[in-house]
Each structure stands twice: as C-alpha cells, then as structure tokens.
Amino acid sequence: MTYLPTADHDELRAAVRELAEERIAPRAAEIDEKAEFPWDLKELLAKQDLLGTCFEEKHGGTNLDTIGQSIVAEEIARADATTSLIPIVQKLGALPIMLAGTDEQKDRYFPRLASGEWLAAFGLTEAAAGSDVASNRMRATRDGDGYVLNGSKRFITHGSVANLLTVFALTDPEAGGRKGMSAFIVEADTPGFAAPRVEHKMGIRGSPTAELTFDDVRVPVANRLGEEGEGFKIAMATLDRSRLGIAAQAVGIAQGALDAAIGYAADRQQFGQRVVDFEGIQFMLADMASQTEAARQLTYAAAARVDAQASDLRYWTSSAKLVAGDTAMRVTTDAVQVLGGYGYISEYPVERMMRDAKITQLYEGTQQIQRLIVARQLLQRAGAAKRG
Ligand SMILES: Cc1cc2nc3c(=O)[nH]c(=O)nc-3n(C[C@H](O)[C@H](O)[C@H](O)COP(=O)(O)OP(=O)(O)OC[C@H]3O[C@@H](n4cnc5c(N)ncnc54)[C@H](O)[C@@H]3O)c2cc1C
Known part of the structure; x- marks a missing residue:
C-alpha cells in the first residue's frame, strides 16, 4: 500500500507551517499561561478552511485524505498543541455521526461543523469508566419520541465550548456497556445540560477539559446514532x-x-x-x-x-x-x-x-x-x- 505524501501534501504542509509560524506560535506561551481557549485561533482556522478538512465538499468541507489531515494537525501542533486540538476534536466529535449517522443527521450538522461555526466534542469517559469504557453508567431512558439522558461525563475535551456533543449512554443497563450502550447527538443548548467544571492541567492548558452533567436532558429519537445497543x-x-x-x-x-x-x-x-x-x-x-x-x-x-x-x-x-x-x-x-x-x-x-x-x-x-x-x-x- 503506497502512502508517500504527494506534491499536494507538501504544498499543504508549507501553507499550514507558514500560518502556524506567523499566527499560532506567537500565541502559544500566552495560551498556556492563561489556560484560555484560543477563540481567535479557532476563527483563524475556520477562515482558512482548516476545521473542515475531514468533511465532504457537499457539506462545505475540503475532504482531505487522512495523510492531509495528519499534516494539518502535525504542523499546528509543531507550533502549539492546544490549538492543534481544535481540528482534531472537531473530527473526533463528528466521527460517530460519520460512521453511524443518517444522511439527514449529516446534512443537519456537518455544514456548521465544517465551516467552524459550531464546535464538536466527544463524550464517552466517566469518573468510574476510563480505560474500562464498558462500565459507563450514564442512562438514556426512552420516553415517547425521545430519550431522557441522566448522568455525568468527565474529562471531555472542548466539552464547555462545544455546540454539539456525541454522547454515549446506557439504554439497556441490564445488558451492560458492551451491548446496552447507545450513541446520541446532544446540542449544548438543550435544557438540563451543563459543563460545571473545567480541569486545571499540566499541559494543553488552553484546551478546556470539562465535566459534563445531564439532568433530564431530552433528545429526540432522531438524534440517536445507529440502533439501540450499538454505542460501544x-x-x-x-x-x-x-x-x-x-x-x-x-x-x-x-x-x-x-x-x-x-x-x-x-x-x-x-x-x-x-x-x-x-x-x-x-x-x-x-x-x-x-x-x-x-x-x-x-x-x-x-x-x-x-x-x-x-x-x-x-x-x-x-x-x-x-x-x-x-x-x-x-x-x-x-x-x-x-x-x-x-x-x-x-x-x-x-x-x-x-x-x-x-x-x-x-x-x-x-x-x-x-x-x-x-x-x-x-x-x-x-x-x-x-x-x-
Ligand atoms: C486532557 C484530557 C482530555 C480528554 N479528552 C477526552 C474526550 O474528549 N472524550 C472522552 O471521552 N475522554 C477524554 N479523556 C479521557 C481519557 O481518554 C482517559 O483519561 C483515558 O482513557 C484513561 O482513563 P482513566 O483516566 O480513567 O485511567 P484508568 O483507566 O483509571 O487507568 C489508570 C492506569 O491503569 C492503566 N490500565 C487501565 N486498564 C488497564 C489494562 N487493562 N491493562 C493495563 N493497564 C491498564 C492505565 O493505562 C493507566 O496507567 C481525556 C482525558 C484527559 C486527561
């Protein structure tokens, strides 16, 4: 299997390196010291189409191959690791939708993520479920044409700044995490959702790592990804x-x-x-x-x-x-x-x-x-x- 970067990849690297050296590297020490999310750099990356690299053109993305996406992350991280997480986590949060979402779900959310108008986050980890993902406890209870989510998540990158979160919760607690967990799209302005705490960290200090709470958060069935039980x-x-x-x-x-x-x-x-x-x-x-x-x-x-x-x-x-x-x-x-x-x-x-x-x-x-x-x-x- 060939994987050598092409001339287009080299051009992409040169362009992102120039941008990162001129605009991102000079901000890196301040972002680290203040531990503040760099909204200005999020806007810069959005304007440069660098938040839409993993999305198809029909959704407003640039549809780079995975080597191209790696080069973008690499060159931004060379200047500042915190800022590199903005495109990396945009993809992380969107991947469950890419892999299991319907066309309707993709059409509804991807244009706003590809343009950078919205940020995404991925909510899997809980206080008692880190490496052992299957021991998750958060619940999603079916109620008419929706689900009611209750529980909490821990260590969620961009959890406090994201507009959309892909979240995992048990729809069948008796079946356990492997067979009883389902995936949902949650919009951050849904009543009952909150990000009450952001961790104080050793590194990537400008990237907010949030605790999330779900207190009777109601999401429509249309926001479930895949079938019930496919979350794991x-x-x-x-x-x-x-x-x-x-x-x-x-x-x-x-x-x-x-x-x-x-x-x-x-x-x-x-x-x-x-x-x-x-x-x-x-x-x-x-x-x-x-x-x-x-x-x-x-x-x-x-x-x-x-x-x-x-x-x-x-x-x-x-x-x-x-x-x-x-x-x-x-x-x-x-x-x-x-x-x-x-x-x-x-x-x-x-x-x-x-x-x-x-x-x-x-x-x-x-x-x-x-x-x-x-x-x-x-x-x-x-x-x-x-x-x-
Ligand atoms: C800054 C930051 C950002 C994060 N962002 C996200 C995010 O966006 N979304 C999200 O869902 N999660 C996120 N996480 C969670 C992260 O993925 C977990 O912290 C990680 O998977 C480890 O889980 P844990 O911290 O509970 O450690 P534990 O699972 O408690 O592990 C403790 C130690 O035991 C070891 N260990 C555990 N199981 C085994 C085993 N079977 N064999 C050998 N050793 C083992 C581990 O390697 C580790 O050394 C983030 C975490 C941090 C710190």
Whole structure:
C-alpha cells in the first residue's frame, strides 16, 4: 500500500507551517499561561478552511485524505498543541455521526461543523469508566419520541465550548456497556445540560477539559446514532480512527521541540564553541530526528490504511499512537536537556512542549491500552488469540 505524501501534501504542509509560524506560535506561551481557549485561533482556522478538512465538499468541507489531515494537525501542533486540538476534536466529535449517522443527521450538522461555526466534542469517559469504557453508567431512558439522558461525563475535551456533543449512554443497563450502550447527538443548548467544571492541567492548558452533567436532558429519537445497543461499537470504531489525530499531534510536538533544540544549540556557546558542535549533543539530535521521522512515517502508513478501510486499521492506528506518543515524550524531554537550564524555564518553548507531550500517552486510550490492542491483533494474525 503506497502512502508517500504527494506534491499536494507538501504544498499543504508549507501553507499550514507558514500560518502556524506567523499566527499560532506567537500565541502559544500566552495560551498556556492563561489556560484560555484560543477563540481567535479557532476563527483563524475556520477562515482558512482548516476545521473542515475531514468533511465532504457537499457539506462545505475540503475532504482531505487522512495523510492531509495528519499534516494539518502535525504542523499546528509543531507550533502549539492546544490549538492543534481544535481540528482534531472537531473530527473526533463528528466521527460517530460519520460512521453511524443518517444522511439527514449529516446534512443537519456537518455544514456548521465544517465551516467552524459550531464546535464538536466527544463524550464517552466517566469518573468510574476510563480505560474500562464498558462500565459507563450514564442512562438514556426512552420516553415517547425521545430519550431522557441522566448522568455525568468527565474529562471531555472542548466539552464547555462545544455546540454539539456525541454522547454515549446506557439504554439497556441490564445488558451492560458492551451491548446496552447507545450513541446520541446532544446540542449544548438543550435544557438540563451543563459543563460545571473545567480541569486545571499540566499541559494543553488552553484546551478546556470539562465535566459534563445531564439532568433530564431530552433528545429526540432522531438524534440517536445507529440502533439501540450499538454505542460501544460506534465508540470503538471512532477511537480506532481518531487516535491517529493524536499520533499526528505527537509527531508535531516532537518536531517543534527538535527544531527549537537545534536553533538553541546552534546559537549557544560553551567552552569556546557552539553547543551544537559537541558530538554528545549531535548524537541526541540525531536520535530525536530519526525517532520523530519513524513516528511520522508510521502515522502516514496508518493514515493510508484508514482511507483504504483496511480490516486491520486498528492495529496500525494504535501502533502509530503508541510510537508517536512515546516519541513525543522522549524527544521533548531530550530537547529540555539540549537547552540545559534554559530548557526548564518558560522563556523557551520546550518545557511547555514536554508538558504538552505527556497527554499524548494518556488520552484516546493510554499507552497500555494501545499495547493491548496491538497485542490482540498480533495474536489474532498469528492464530494464537485466546479462545472463548
Ligand atoms: C486532557 C484530557 C482530555 C480528554 N479528552 C477526552 C474526550 O474528549 N472524550 C472522552 O471521552 N475522554 C477524554 N479523556 C479521557 C481519557 O481518554 C482517559 O483519561 C483515558 O482513557 C484513561 O482513563 P482513566 O483516566 O480513567 O485511567 P484508568 O483507566 O483509571 O487507568 C489508570 C492506569 O491503569 C492503566 N490500565 C487501565 N486498564 C488497564 C489494562 N487493562 N491493562 C493495563 N493497564 C491498564 C492505565 O493505562 C493507566 O496507567 C481525556 C482525558 C484527559 C486527561
């Protein structure tokens, strides 16, 4: 399967890099310090058609392939990880509708998401249901031509700023999360919905991570995605694709840290020579560059599998997220080392990048969960999966 970026991809990268360097990078430190959602950059990305890359042209999107979408996320994350989450989560929130929505649901919501007029969020995690998604407790009770949602969600990216949320709740509690959960579209102005709390975080500090409460929130049957009981399947299919956005984000964070480290080391003098001329530093930079490139290529290989709807795409996207997340953590930590004491202070961007990198090992399935997915697929291929 070919996955090499084309001349169009190179052009896209150059255009997004220029925009990110000129307009996003200068805002990154302030966004981090104030921990405020960058509405100005959301508008900028919307104007540049960068929030509609995953939507079809008939809905106002630009319908980029998944490598193209990865390049957009990567180049924005190279400047600022918080801002890269705006297109990444727009897709995450929309994916359940892409995968299980009716034409009517898509026609109703996608134009507003593709233009960036509306933001989307994806509400799966609960306080007692993180990695163990199937232990969700939120309820959706059928009532006439609608459902009444009650319960709460935790750690929902953009949950407090989104206009539309795709949310998962039990329609058949006795059947449990795997068979009794269903997916719904909830508009944020529906009575009974609230986002009462936003977390204080280590990194991606401008991206609000919200607690959501649902107190008799009534949604019409027309807002259910797929059939009753298909929620778990829809959530897993969503994450199998969306975690590639996190892989791209991680590659971008690593590249940003590498570039900052090279720039600093080429300038800084110690013992009468440039720090970059010490072989020990060059070896670190070489490792950082090769590992970042390996993560990037694996991300693109996985992107091609997503576009081809390959039956083993989950193996590829989990591998990419695993490798890219660990690479981002390692490379940003090494970037701090290359800058010495200056790497540790907020005047330089690498300490922020190191804090931002950590989340890529945690959300959309922790690295342990990625390993479980990869191992299961591996054993299935080898015919050595556990029976029963
Ligand atoms: C900033 C942020 C943004 C997020 N955004 C969203 C969002 O938009 N939407 C959403 O629905 N969720 C979101 N999440 C939730 C995120 O996906 C979960 O936090 C993550 O899946 C882990 O769940 P947990 O935090 O409950 O950890 P736990 O599941 O409690 O895990 C604790 C530890 O146990 C390990 N562990 C768990 N199970 C196993 C196992 N079977 N084998 C080996 N180790 C295991 C984990 O890897 C981890 O190290 C977000 C989280 C954060 C922090």
